[in-house]
Amino acid sequence: MTRTGDDTTRDTGEEDGAQRDPDDPDDPHTPDGQGDPEAIGLASTLFLTEYSPRTQLEVLHISACDLPAPVLDLGCGREGRLVRWLRDHGKAAVGIDLGAEAGPGLVAGNWFEADLGVETWGSIVSHMAFSSYFMHSHLRHTGEARRCAARYMAILAALVPGGAFYYAPGLPFMEHVLTPNRFEVSRQPLEALQGRWLDRVLADLFGKTVLYAARVVRRCPRGQAP
Numbered sequence: 001m002t003r004t005g006d007d008t009t010r011d012t013g014e015e016d017g018a019q020r021d022p023d024d025p026d027d028p029h030t031p032d033g034q035g036d037p038e039a040i041g042l043a044s045t046l047f048l049t050e051y052s053p054r055t056q057l058e059v060l061h062i063s064a065c066d067l068p069a070p071v072l073d074l075g076c077g078r079e080g081r082l083v084r085w086l087r088d089h090g091k092a093a094v095g096i097d098l099g100a101e102a103g104p105g106l107v108a109g110n111w112f113e114a115d116l117g118v119e120t121w122g123s124i125v126s127h128m129a130f131s132s133y134f135m136h137s138h139l140r141h142t143g144e145a146r147r148c149a150a151r152y153m154a155i156l157a158a159l160v161p162g163g164a165f166y167y168a169p170g171l172p173f174m175e176h177v178l179t180p181n182r183f184e185v186s187r188q189p190l191e192a193l194q195g196r197w198l199d200r201v202l203a204d205l206f207g208k209t210v211l212y213a214a215r216v217v218r219r220c221p222r223g224q225a226p
């Protein structure tokens, strides 16, 4: 495995030479990232690193057993580690990523082009993926922010009533324009990241105000049970 920056090395606990299962979310030593942030650049680090299922679930404040299926993971990473873990634990889950390997539930595709459907998914998750890209486009004026905003609304439309979109980092400028009678937004601090190098990467790139995970629930129409 590629050696990582100081903090990540400390996170992995690899110094003791113990065998680790990279897909075990209960393994506190699961490797979380690859590459040296300083060496390859903060943005590319943020966009390319893949995380353990444990970290993704912690950051997004998701309890896997309560996660309504089917689950779509947007920007699931090459290995689709969360998708694999959810499927191994009996959840219907699919992941899309530009670089997805061939594998059960994994689709190599672009989140801008994929047919997400309408009222299809119980949960859509995107850990350090779609919203990172959106935030970067927004703050750096890359010309993609409008396209991201349209996609964000398509993602919400792809949720079944009562379904939720979980993502980090948060997107305050989108969450603030959602109609409260149609969507319920909640935010959770990214305490799972505190003290890790990713915390600094996010703060340097985006500023402290976006350091939270968001959950947007599509409310059920009045009188309709979830």
Ligand SMILES: C[S@@+](CC[C@H](N)C(=O)[O-])C[C@H]1O[C@@H](n2cnc3c(N)ncnc32)[C@H](O)[C@@H]1O
Residues within 6 Å of the ligand: 045, 046, 047, 048, 049, 050, 051, 052, 056, 074, 075, 076, 077, 078, 096, 097, 098, 099, 109, 110, 111, 112, 126, 127, 128, 129, 130, 133
């Ligand atoms: C930082 S990684 C996070 C991966 C995974 N969610 C995790 O937490 O381990 C971001 C992922 O988004 C994917 N990605 C970037 N742009 C994409 C796009 N337009 N469509 C699909 N995937 C994209 C990248 O290939 C990368 O695997």
